[in-house]
Amino acid sequence: MRIGELSERTGTPRRLLRYYEEQALITPTRCANGYRDYDERFVDRVVQIRGLLDAGLPTRIIRQILPCLDKPHVIHFPDATPEMLATLEGELDRMNHRIACLTRNRDAIEDYLEVVRQAKAPA
Amino acid sequence: MRIGELSERTGTPRRLLRYYEEQALITPTRCANGYRDYDERFVDRVVQIRGLLDAGLPTRIIRQILPCLDKPHVIHFPDATPEMLATLEGELDRMNHRIACLTRNRDAIEDYLEVVRQAKAPA
DNA sequence: TCGAACCATCACATAGATGTGAGGGTCAAA
């Protein structure tokens, strides 16, 4: 599929699809005429990238963790250098912090909304 | 306490403590000489702000949710306008998405590391 | 064959969080 369709199906501006490519997060092939050519798998990939960006991860980190997220890990054994693994463990840590922080605050907001609703409903 | 101590205790550059104030996330009092004066509660507050920023929330949103996170909700009933509540529900939603996305990817990274360790250990 | 609707690259602009430094007060301890 071409960039326009991927853009529509992922709700992502074309500009950003090109940007993600520039950041080496996705690597579409090219048609004879130079148009980018994306296969189906890019849909999920892009959604995932956007989710991670939205969660505060920079492209630099996303670029590092994306290869680990493809189903058959087997292929990626060789390129797992010790520094790479250390980076990943560090990111894992930071992600856990993020999750904890978000969860804590989400729960607090939920509590708040709950209390407010209680106060309004019986009025 | 003054800005320097708060900075050290929270690991936050002074510059940012002033920025958070400018963004109305914290409102320290002032000493007679113009120095900012923070009480104990600002330590947790700043840590919380940083956590939320790190998790991808902009100051604009953080400013809105912070008041809901103080323990006695009771005080904040009156200022809960319908739009405000709608905003909060929307943010709740986005936070849940973020949490889901982060959790999914964290688990995937964990799996990956697990597999890599399995492959290295018995070698 | 022409126009609409795609696509390409390039470049400049913006917004938010943060870095850095200039120029200048305050205050306590030597």
Place this chain on the structure above:
DNA sequence: TTTGACCCTCACATCTATGTGATGGTTCGA
């Protein structure tokens, strides 16, 4: 009283993710 370590307020710089538009090529149906 001077020095060093604080503090203040600007103001400009930087980085990352985005917006926007200029300029031009490709394709396809009227």
